[in-house]
Amino acid sequence: LHGVQNKALFALGLIRGLGGNVNEKTKEAFANEIFNLTGEHSPDSNDILSIKYDERSNSLTTYKNDDKTELSVDNFNNMYDLPVIRTIDIQRYLDSFLPWLNNKHRQPFLVVGPDGCGKGTLLRYCFRQLRSTQVAILHCSAQTSPIHVIQKLNQSCIQVSSTNGRTYRPKDCENLILYVKDINLPKLDKWGTSQLIEFLQQ
Numbered sequence: 001l002h003g004v005q006n007k008a009l010f011a012l013g014l015i016r017g018l019g020g021n022v023n024e025k026t027k028e029a030f031a032n033e034i035f036n037l038t039g040e041h042s043p044d045s046n047d048i049l050s051i052k053y054d055e056r057s058n059s060l061t062t063y064k065n066d067d068k069t070e071l072s073v074d075n076f077n078n079m080y081d082l083p084v085i086r087t088i089d090i091q092r093y094l095d096s097f098l099p100w101l102n103n104k105h106r107q108p109f110l111v112v113g114p115d116g117c118g119k120g121t122l123l124r125y126c127f128r129q130l131r132s133t134q135v136a137i138l139h140c141s142a143q144t145s146p147i148h149v150i151q152k153l154n155q156s157c158i159q160v161s162s163t164n165g166r167t168y169r170p171k172d173c174e175n176l177i178l179y180v181k182d183i184n185l186p187k188l189d190k191w192g193t194s195q196l197i198e199f200l201q202q
Helices: 007-018 024-038 088-101 119-129 146-156 195-201
Strands: 051-054 059-062 133-139 157-162 165-170 175-181
Touching (some): 007 024, 007 051, 088 119, 146 175, 165 175
Antiparallel strands (some): 051 059
């Protein structure tokens, strides 16, 4: 809800923020309830989730497929840098979590979905939009523990002494994103706790 200045943007922020952890059907019902409570309405009653805020008109509007993408066979040569076709769903997902990568209010977040659904491709696309930002990728396995996070930070950062004690600073840029892949794989301890997740939540 950062930067919300009117009711339409507030309603959209609630739908995206609080509805982010539920399935589509539940999210649609939640969106309908938010619209009823705020007095706002979706410009497309058949697809109430495919909406965005238009700053020029200060109102909610629908997404449209981006037909401007020009592609050739060469765009598909590198499987780690595949193009992203900005469909309505892709635009909606980007608008949901790109604000969390913004310098002004950067927050940790999870991207969850089935294998092969495009989570990594979408994140790499977002990372390419950021300036002066390095991405450190930690590939998790059953044995991944907090020490691996510290090792990854030591590889990507320098330690600087300040009035707040020792802090990590990225080596070659202003910002560092720690991208933890497959965070569900590390083994749980005998109490059913993931040491890695507990460490990251500190």
